[in-house]
Amino acid sequence: MTELPSYLPIELETTTFDLIVVGTGIPESVIAAAASATGKTVLHLDPNDFYGSHSASIHLNDLTSFLNYHANLPSTAAANTNSASSSHDFTALNLSLRSLYSNVETSNYAPETLAQHSTKFSVDLGGPRVFLCADKATDLLIKSGVNSYLDFKGIEASFIWDGSGRLCDVPDSRSAIFKDKSLSLLEKNQLMRFFKLVQRHLGASDGNDEGRESSKISEEDLESPFVEFLKKMRLPPKIKLIILYAICMVDYDQDNLEVCKSVLKTRDGMERLALYQNSIGRYGASGALLYPTYGLGELSQAFCRRAAVKGCIYVLRMPVTALLMDQNSGQYKGVRLASGEDMFSHQLVLDPTFIVPLPPASSPPDLRESFQVLSLKDDKRKVARGICIINSSLKPDISQFLLIYPPRSLFPEQDTSIRALQIGGGLDKLAVCPSGMFVLYFSGLCDDAGQGKRLLHAAMNALLTLPVSESGSAAGSEDAEVKPTLLWSMLYIQELTTVPTGQYENIISTPTPDGNINFSDLIESTVVLFQKMYPDEVFFPETPSSREVPENSEDDTELSLEN
8 A cells, every 4th residue: 555645733822713625726715705804713624735626727747737636546545444443532544535537638749848838827627718808707706806816818609519520609689689690681680689688688677767577478488498488480501509508507308308408497597697797798809708818727826815805714735544433423623634633623514525434333323323314315417627728829820719509510420518628828818828829628518538538529620630640641621721739638527426315414515616617606606505505604704805897997908896
């Protein structure tokens, strides 16, 4: 059995806290910051030497090490699963780790070039993901004051794959519809009429003067599948694809309702349309989508900085090895660190990597019964993620854009959307990779690794070409010369977990990053966890610094969400 590395004691002035948080992913960092804002004493630990955990933005070498480690967890992680030791008035139950990643596949076609620039990359582990300007995640940044630690740039455009090799614009506003040369005059009129219908319905639902009761969509239609409502509006297939998959961001094929795994209702479709339209232009000419400078990992770091300002103590590179449980009552008391020190708290938050084992058979019955609810609930779905480094932009004059592959646009059996996000390099852009290179992220929900890898390879092959081989021919289609060249790629499968309904009283497990393109569901579930822990506390009380930028700001070169 491999020996664990030695860890020096952290020697804190106190060993008792209101809350101990393990892992610095987005849910854990938000909870730590929110608890600190209410005056709770918090100790925040992470076994890694970087912030972000499963939401991190890290260098290429660190990314490779992180994924390979978690895909092939050492035997020491599971060897102590059922062991326990008693000391004083508590029992120490050793924690084990679960593998959240598998089928890691790495290809490097430019090793010398990338070796020179490895530390200049800041690659997202949980991408692709963006902020909608008007969603709950963006509002939380402003409310919590975390916005003062972040800078953003707007995603310049959105495209949808038409199935024949073209990237078509997503016309998401009146001006975009008029400028779109790929739409016929009839299609433009149909889309304009539909957007007006949506605005009238939303206006009537909000009770403002612009809407009338007669403008509301009927309850029957609101409860019907959104795809059926779009058919009722006689929208052509191309417009339906844009609305469903590029604006409403639907995951699964909606045309076959009998087998569709998640049907979007018209009511929910209207809410997603309203969110998208409210996001357009909220921060000037930035469009509807934002991305943080230096990568998505900056979000976790920003919440950690917010927590530190309020007194939260941070210790990186410090694993937690065991839970400390009261021998008599079975209640949680604290954790044992890899340094051998014991830290105590009233509440504990664990990232989804940890498995809390049942106590040995010799343990008190109350202790064993208490742990029946602690394991995370596995979601049968998985997320296939891909990261590519390419030598040029897919669109010559655009650095940052979102691309949607609707279901069945790549092959007939494709029943889910695939999303791709290109981010440009250089300090004048988003500083996530060297100038002259671009990072391209892919993701799609899947049932198993085989299906996930097929989705990723199909999406990559449609856009990219491999470098010229020794024979002098490029691997790709006849138009390979106009495609960007793939320099490096990493494909992997991420497990999905959800929080169990019966959480143990003082121990909370956070969910894994989901398969969404935005942060809304992840933030919502995090708020629910916080309110369950502290039902009488306000989740980030308003402060004088919680300010929003004025609408229609002219300068979107660098966006700071503040005055």
